[in-house]
Amino acid sequence: MRDYLNWAKDILISARGQGGEARDGSFLELKNVSVSFGRLTAVDQVNLVIRQGDIAAIIGPNGAGKTTMLKLISGLLPLSQGEIWFKQRRLDKISPHHIASLGVTQVFQDIQLFSNMSILENVMVGCHVWTDAGFLSTGLKLPHAKAEEKEIMERAMSKLSLVGLEQKALAPPANLSWSEQKISGLARALAAEPDLLLLDEPYGGLMTSEIEKLSQLLLKLQQGGITILMVEQRTDEALEIANQVIILDSGAKVADAAPSEIQSNEHLIATYLGGRITEGGKLHYAASE
């Protein structure tokens, strides 16, 4: 049973991880995507290609439609127009849980850990997509469910140790600091073994020391083959680790380039990043000065 499980999982992982289509750039593609809520157009004819293995960051002012973009990809919001393709599957016609099972996992800005479960259990929930024991087999504790449960716990613990929270496994979420909660949310998403991680403001509310740690972790995930698409208000951090930066304003894409290009464009910096380039090549916020 155990062998069978491992075998099935390897197939699953290899089917997702080593997609040959990565080279031609069609890992994630948004074609002419628009969304309107009544008269308000939240996302306006956006075309976007995310390459496999990249860290891409969407930045832009408040209300630019950044979070909406993530929700479109994860299927939580319906498109008004356009198409979304992920590894040659069309996402905008299928339900969110189905999209999750294809290897796309979203982490919300406010994390939403389950308050009636321990951190470990929270992360174990992440394993839902690649397991399949149903009501009867879990209720009767059939061998299949038992083996799966063991596997789930081991995997969850390994994800917790990957993010450095294994000591907090049995704590309730309320006992964790905000940054620990955010990291647990990330571990929960990782337990789903995603190919594409959608992160909504991963740096939000973190302190300077924690920011560096998170960046290290995200780079480690990238090296592990996970593609990351994040939405971020804190442009400094985003530009620091991203390979691709997309600027969104009033739902329209105004720039899509490597961070170095963005950083050399005075107009973009003045308009969207609210600052200017200092000698060190780093951005300064007008507001923080």
Place this chain on the structure above:
Amino acid sequence: MDLSIVLQFFISGVNLGCIYAALGLGFFIIYSVTRVLNLAQGEFVMLGGMLTVTFYSMGVPILLSTLVAVVIAGLLGGVLYRGVIHPARNLSKATQTFLTVGFAFAIEGIALLIWGWEYRSLPNFLGTPNIHLGGATIIGQTPWVTGITLLVVTGLFFFFGHTIQGKALRACADNPLGAKTIGISVERMSLYAFILAGTLGGIAGAIITPLTMVSYSIGFPMTIKGLLAAFVGGITRAEGVILGGMVLGMAEAIAASLIPSGYHSIFALIILMAVFLCQPRGLLSSPGKT
């Protein structure tokens, strides 16, 4: 089909519809201000009926009995808010809804102790005789039911549209936080909503007693009918609730004319549930995400 029969069913449909609309409005008022489903709403109806009967049998004139009964039902609405809902205001709306069930059980238990198992009835108000209209017979109480309901509904619309208190209640319903910031006490408005709902329930109970008889146990069935009216029409709008009540009443009356007796209640209920499930936000709401 004979025209007089059509007339007969139309009138009884409107009559039933008025009752259901009054029941549904009680839910609407409390739900729109507090987002709690008051599952004790039917108990106010039961009390309105039982108290009217009691006072009337003690020799009090019928209209005065009704008035006193309605006032007591209204006060009990206030008691429900002050004694049960307000202390639990920090708990979830679901818990508060279940607490109203507890209150309903308590009222029912007390009613059983006071009045026992028997069904009671009243004569038509002021002894209005049955009316014969081109072959159709209209029970003498019918004009009272329709008239008083119309009066109450008109009064409510005037209250919500043209008085400060009514507008404040509406503000609470639309946007509790906003209402709070401009100095409206949401707690006080919730109290008014419960009193108003209690009063409405009491009125409904008093006017239907000559038609249907009352006992200690009619509360929950009334609650359910009122809920259905509110859901079918759309619990977020008063017009919706009234429409829902009318549709429910008409459906029952029409079913009664077309379907063998014994099946018509169930037929009406199933049709309405189907309507509701196709249009989960109610007839008078734009379709969309539920």
Place this chain on the structure above:
Amino acid sequence: MPASRAVEQPGKNMKILKHTPVPILGQVKKTIELRRTKVEHLIMALVVVLFLTMPLFAGPYPLAIMMDIGFYAIVTMGLILLMGQAGQLSLGQAVFFGLGAYSSAILTTQHHLAPWLALMLAAIITGSIAAGIGRAVLRLRGIIVSGVTLVLNLIFFYLVLSLVDLTGGANGIINIPSLSPVGVIPDSLFDYYFLWIVAFLLLAFSLNLVNSRTGRALRTMNILAGGGEETAQVLGVNVMKYKVQVFTLSAVYASIAGSIYAHHIGCIEPEIFGAHLSLLVAIMAIVGGMASPWGAFLGAGLLTGLTELLGGVRVGSG
């Protein structure tokens, strides 16, 4: 759009994220095991022994109350899975209790099936009906679900009254055969053991469920505990499927209790299965605490005890 950082062959470095054994895993497992074994197994053993030996020293009256508690507890347990785990507020459990009772009664009195077979068929029938109802009703959210399921009580009541040929209308059905095989032990004693063994088996089933993939998936959608449908969905939980399944499961629990009730009492009438019963078990679930299936026994015990003390009425008389 040149990438600023060259990406070297994605997927090649999967090792970094590969599962590595965690040193404290064993410790964590042990702690969890201890938590479960120490508390739950001890209580379970005590409770089981108490209930199994009770007929030896208790008279018929306490046993009758114990029967009531058992019926209530099974229905409440299903509701706790539905409300406490998945956060779906149902006020229609009496309908499924009634469906179980009527199916059992009709199958045994009109089609002369063996009672135990009728019990199982009734559970399947009720489960199928519940799955259909659930699919329609659970599209709605929050408090509204409780309102709609409450309306179901009335529909069921009228339905039973209307279908006189099948249900006997207001007169109900009499002479429902007992589950007990003739002459082995007294019927009432057999029913007592049967009911409570079923209750404990269902408890074990529920506890397994709660501490498993399925239970966790149910809790993800519980807005009362930090979850929500969106969170559940992005984690790959098919929200609608799980809602319908747990709704069906709770109906099957109620149906089993209803069938045993019908065979135990021997006669049923529509009044028994009204909104009262639905509301009562909902209160039992809340009083007992919805976090654990154990709460069902607590809630059922407390409320039944309370109504007995107040000289109230038992299941079967309103």
